[in-house]
Amino acid sequence: MIEPEDELPEERPVEEIDAPISRSQKARDAIRRNLELQDLRDILATAAGRRFFMKMIIYTGIYARTYTGEALSGAFNEGMRSVGLFLRDEFVEADYNNVMLADVEHRRQEETNARRK
Numbered sequence: 001m002i003e004p005e006d007e008l009p010e011e012r013p014v015e016e017i018d019a020p021i022s023r024s025q026k027a028r029d030a031i032r033r034n035l036e037l038q039d040l041r042d043i044l045a046t047a048a049g050r051r052f053f054m055k056m057i058i059y060t061g062i063y064a065r066t067y068t069g070e071a072l073s074g075a076f077n078e079g080m081r082s083v084g085l086f087l088r089d090e091f092v093e094a095d096y097n098n099v100m101l102a103d104v105e106h107r108r109q110e111e112t113n114a115r116r117k
Helices: 014-044 047-060 071-116
Strands: none
Touching: 014 047, 014 071, 047 071
């Protein structure tokens, strides 16, 4: 218990008190983000990873129309598209060149499949 005659610690601005916590939190956040980006780079480094990436991009319909004339299905489609856009942006930030390679590989495979029909 604090007695009236006890001295209270000098008050410091909140920014000064939070600064060490903020810096260490920022460092932890940066390390975590770098690990996330490296995980995405590892996925794109393999042909199987690039195929999976393109499958998710196509499945989420980022290049498709979302309007269906019905509110619930339109909202569902927009939600799927939103997830796809998030994934695309994350992968592009991690490794733009391999995202472009994934697109080229996908287009070539589509052309090959079309010729076989």
